[in-house]
Ligand SMILES: O=C(O)c1ccc(O)c(O)c1
C-alpha cells in the first residue's frame with residue numbers, strides 16, 4: 080500500500096512534521112502550500128529535506144479558483160498556475176491538486192471547465208507535470224466527484240486526472256458505487272478522511288472536524304473498496320483538517336494516521352478481490368473471548384488497602400507465583416492479579432503512577448497472531464525476559480503505557496496459571512459475593528487521545544465503537560466512547576478528560592497519566608450481592624437521596640422497589656432492551672473505583688447516572704467541599 084499524509088494533518092513546523100511522518104512509516108507526503116510558505120527555506124531546499132527523510136512528494140496543494148473564470152480573469156488564472164509550476168519544479172513535485180472553483184465570479188459550464196483543464200494539461204505536460212482535479216463539497220458548480228470526473232473526461236488530456244477525497248463524497252452522501260466505473264489510470268490520487276457525524280455547515284465540518292479513517296462515523300471503508308475495485312494502485316493519502324490534531328503531538332498523530340491506513344487497507348483487501356493494495360500479511364482482527372485477568376501493581380500501605388477492597392468484594396487468593404511477588408485473587412471466572420514486584424516494568428509503573436491496574440490479559444483464539452497484527456499496525460511489543468521455566472506471554476503496550484497480554488488455548492498459555500503459580504488452598508471456593516465476570520473496564524485518557532485509543536482497540540480487535548457521548552461531571556464535560564464486542568467478551572469505556580477538575584481529569588493528573596479508572600463486575604442478583612458485600616465490610620458509594628425521588632418518577636418505579644434501591648445505594652437505568660442496576664465502591668486513592676452491575680437485557684453503561692455517581696464520588700474525596708480535591712474520607 081502506498082501511504083501518504085498531508086502536512087496539514089499534523090502539528091509543528093515543516094521539519095518537525097516531516098520527521099514525524101517519516102518516523103511513522105509513510106512513503107510520501109502532500110505538501111500544503113502554507114506549510115511551505117511559512118517555512119524559511121527555498122522550495123528546492125524543502126524538496127531536499129523531504130527526500131532526506133526518505134519521503135516522496137506525492138502532491139502539491141491546493142491550487143484554487145482556476146476553472147471556468149470569465150475571460151478577464153482567465154489569463155490571470157493561467158499565470159498563477161505557471162508560477163505554481165515553477166515552485167513544483169523546484170520542490171520536485173509532479174502532481175498538483177486543483178480544487179473545484181468556489182469563486183462567485185466563476186461561470187460554470189462543463190465544457191468551459193474541460194477546455195480550461197485541457198489547456199492547463201498542455202502547459203503542465205511541457206514541464207512533465209500532472210494536474211489532479213478534486214470536487215470540493217462546497218464547490219460553486221462542481222461539488223460532486225461525478226461532475227469532476229466528467230470535466231476530466233472531456234478535458235481528454237493524458238496529464239489531467241481526477242482526485243478523489245472520501246470526505247467530499249461521503250459528506251454529501253454520494254453513492255460510492257459511482258467510483259467503480261472510473262478507469263483507474265484517470266484516478267491520479269486518493270485522499271482519505273473520516274469525520275464524526277455532526278449536523279453542521281459542510282465547509283466548517285471539513286476544515287475542523289475531519290479525523291483518521293476509523294475514528295469517525297463515515298463509511299470510509301466502502302469508499303475505499305470502490306476505489307480499490309477499479310484496480311487503483313496509487314497513493315492513499317490522509318488529508319485531515321482537525322483542530323485537535325493541529326495542537327497534538329506530531330508523532331502520535333502521524334502514528335495514528337499510519338495505523339488507520341494500514342488497518343483500512345487490510346480490511347479493504349480482505350473484501351475486494353481486485354484490490355491492488357500490497358501489505359504484509361497479518362491475521363484479521365480477533366474476537367476477545369473474555370478478559371482473562373486484570374493486573375494491579377501496588378506496594379506499601381496502598382497494598383493493604385487494595386487487598387482489603389478485594390477481600391470485601393469476596394475475592395480470595397488462589398495462587399502465588401513460583402518466583403515473583405505476584406498473587407492471583409479469584410472469584411468465579413474473574414482473576415485479579417496483584418503484583419508487588421519492585422523490579423521490571425511493574426515496579427517502574429508503581430514508582431511512577433502508584434497503585435494502578437496497569438495490565439490486562441485478553442483471551443483470544445491465537446495469541447501469537449494477535450501480537451503479529453498489533454506489530455503490523457505499529458504497536459510496541461512488550462517484552463520481559465521470562466524467568467526459568469516461565470512462558471513468555473505475547474504482549475504489547477496499550478494506550479497510556481498500559482500492557483495488554485494475549486492468552487489462548489495453546490498448551491503453554493492455557494496452563495500458565497498451573498505452571499507458573501502454586502495454588503493456595505482457598506478459604507471457600509464458591510463466588511461469595513456472586514460476582515460472575517468482568518462487565519467492562521473504564522479507561523481514562525487525555526481528551527485529545529480519545530480517538531487514538533478508539534483506533535488502537537478497534538483496529539486490533541474485532542470490537543466496534545459507539546458514537547461519542549458526553550458524561551456530565553459537575554466540573555466539566557467528559558467525552559466518552561465505548562469499544563465493545565457485541566457478544567460482551569470485551570467492553571471498554573473510554574473517557575477523555577477535558578480538564579483537571581473533573582473526576583476523570585483529577586484521576587489522570589494524580590496518576591501521572593492515563594489508566595484504568597474503574598472495573599465493573601457482573602452479578603446476576605445485585606441485591607444479594609449488595610447484602611453479601613455489606614456483611615463483608617464493603618463500603619458502597621453513598622448516593623444522594625434526591626436521586627431516588629427522581630428515578631422513581633422518571634421510570635414510574637414501585638415505591639417499594641425504589642426503597643430497596645435506596646437502601647443499598649443502587650442506581651437504576653433502563654433502555655429499550657431492559658434494565659440496569661449499578662452499585663459503586665467507595666473511591667480508592669485519587670479516583671479509582673469498582674462497580675457492580677446487573678444487566679437485565681440492558682445494553683448501555685448508565686450514562687444518565689454518571690452525574691449522580693460523580694457528584695457522590697467528589698463528595699467523598701472532598702467532604703469539606705473545599706475546591707481542589709485534597710482529602711479522602713476514610714472513616
Ligand atoms: O478546505 C479546502 O479548501 C480544501 C482544500 C483542498 C482539499 O483537498 C480539500 O479537501 C479541501
Ligand SMILES: [Mg+2]
Pocket residue numbers: 213244270318
Ligand atoms: Mg481533499
